[in-house]
Amino acid sequence: MSINWYKYASPASFYFLAGRMIPYFSIAAIVLLIVGLYIGFFVAPTDFQQGEAYRIIFIHVPAAWMSMFLYVVMAFWAGIGLAFNTRLSSMMATAIAPTGAMFTFxxxxxxxxxxxxxxxxxxxxxxxxxxxxxxxxxxxxxxxxQAAIDDPRRADKAGAIIALVGVVNIPIIYFSVQWWNTLHQGASVSIAQSPKMATAMLAGMLIMALAVWMYSIAMILMRARTIILERERHTAWVAELKGITR
Amino acid sequence: MLTWVIRRDLLLAVRRQADVLTTLFFFIIVVSLFPLGVGPEMNTLRIMAPGIVWVAALLASMLSLGRMFSNDYLDGTLEQILLSPTSLSLLVLGKMLSHWLITGVPLVLMAPVLGIQYDLPFSALVVLTLSLLLGTPILSLIGAIGAALTLGLRGGGVLVSLLVLPLYIPVLIFGAGAVEASTAGLGFEAHFSLLGAFLLVSLVFAPWATAASLRISME
Structure with missing residues (x-):
């Protein structure tokens, strides 16, 4: 079976595809979140060194993973949007940014x-x-x-350049900070050497990571739908959607 | 064409000396404020000096970014530059270099004097000046991308700081780090090598990215 990918590069058809996919991802996110949090807070054993307080990692680590991953995905879509001038790719990048920032926070x-x-x-x-x-x-x-630029196409392209410059700089910044830290002989604590994890801990963490994935996808699709509606509000298909004839 | 852009910008700077002097005095004032804030204890100040001078240089260079393109944008010169058959990246490189000559070089020349205020030993003064000499062009090069992207936007000046300052962090780390390493008796060559590497990488990519940003901003 071959899928006509170009069809879904059109905001109009993507809008409906996303609408159909959102419930699945949302339900998966909720179920995985409940299972993951249950494992994390009730099943996983108490850490003999860190006590109960370590359980925050079930939220902390998946959020940190997601925050880094989403920046790369955002830069990828922004770059595609810049290179091929596809509107939907740029809309995706715009939709990803707030979720990524939220996970970083x-x-x-x-x-x-x-x-x-x-x-x-x-x-x-x-x-x-x-x-x-x-x-x-x-x-x-x-x-x-992006917020400062009124023209959405200029906002897309300007955002793409800063996202790409950022993604090139991330490894440089990361290693600079690491060397800076070791030069100063750092804070005496490091989170680099993590103790071996119990299976339940690992399972909880992976399920939470999946939950965060599902949540991000659902959220980004929802935001992308809103952006599509906002930008395409003058088109015929959006008018039909609202049952308004012009 | 490169020399033409540089000569023109330098001539404009000579005609409008206040612009150059404001940046320089901003740098001096920021560096002089820190002892007033943290107290005149010389041992503390000596440790903090490289970081303070470098942060002040970052801010001074960033504040002057607005002028890199905005005057040309307002009087229409930028449109002509974009229309010119010469490679836009090359012309933009000229603007970056002249920005460095106008704002970066005065900071480099002033840095030893400010270092004396902080009682830095002579060897540290030399390293500080050299690190600024190697680092400030990177600030102009990377900053130009931010300046081009925020061209003509409302609140462009504050926005450019959000865009550019995180990208300046590696330069800050290794610029200030070189001085600290030399006072600690460690070698500063590694820091200089890395600064040089950043300079080369940004020399290759920044004009290109800035040219693309200018085209987007001028569409």
Whole structure:
């Protein structure tokens, strides 16, 4: 079976496809979230070193993974939009940014909650924390640039350039921060050496990661649908959707 | 064509010296504010000096980014530049270099004097100046992308700081790090090599990205 991908590159047909897919992803997200949180908070054993407080990682780690992954996906779609001038790709990039920024924020916030009982401090200038913070700044930069530009096509392209420049810079920033951290002989704590995990912990974490994936996809599709409607509001198919004849 | 752009921008800067001097004095004032904020304890200041001078240089370079294209944009020169048959990347490189000559070089020349305020030893002063000499062109090169993207936008000045400052972080780390490493008795060559690498990479990619951004902004 071959799928005509170009068909779904049109915002009009993607709108309906996304509408059909959203319920599945939403239900999957809710189910996985409940299962994952149950495993995380009730099934997984108490960590002998970190006590109960470690359980925040079931939210923290999937959020951190997702925050980094989404930036790359965002830059990918923005780049496709810039190269092939496809409107839908750029809309996807715009739709991804707030979700990515939210996960970056969650990762930082839950990291602080984890850090307080573990290290006795809300924040350390650890390499990972610092690069996550910078990633948050990059998301904010992308979103504020797009928000400042009124013409959506210019916003798409300008956002694409800053996203691509950002994605090239992420490894540079990451290694700079890491070397900076080791040069200063860093905070004495490092989250790099994680203890071996019990199976239930690992299962909980992976299920939570999947839940976060499903949530992101559902959320991004919803936001993409809204963006499509907003941008295509003058077209005939949107008018038909509303039952308005012009 | 490259020299033509540089000569023109330098001539404009000479005719409007206030612009150059404001950036320089901003740099001096920011560096001089820190002792007033953290106290005149010389041992603390000596440790903080490289970071302070570098952060001030970042801010000064960033604040002057607005002028890189906006005057040309307002009087229509930029449109003519875009129409010119010469490669836009090359012309943009000229604008970047002249921005560095106008704002970067005065900072580099002023840095040793400010370092003396912080009681830095002579060897550290040399490393600080050299690190700025190597690092400030990168600021102009990367900053140009932000300046081109925010051209003619409302609130462009604040926006450019959000876009550009996170990208400046590696330069800050290794620029200030070089001075710290040399005062700690470690070698600063590795830091300089990395700064040089950043300079080369941004020299290759930044004019290209800036040219693309200008075309988007001028559509």
């Amino acid at each position: 969650i990762a930082l916030w839950t990291g602080a909650w984890w850090g307080k009982p573990m290290w006795g401090t809300w924040w350390v200038w650890d390499a990972r924390l610092t690069s996550e913070l910078i990633l948050f700044f990059l998301y904010i930069g992308f979103m504020s640039l």
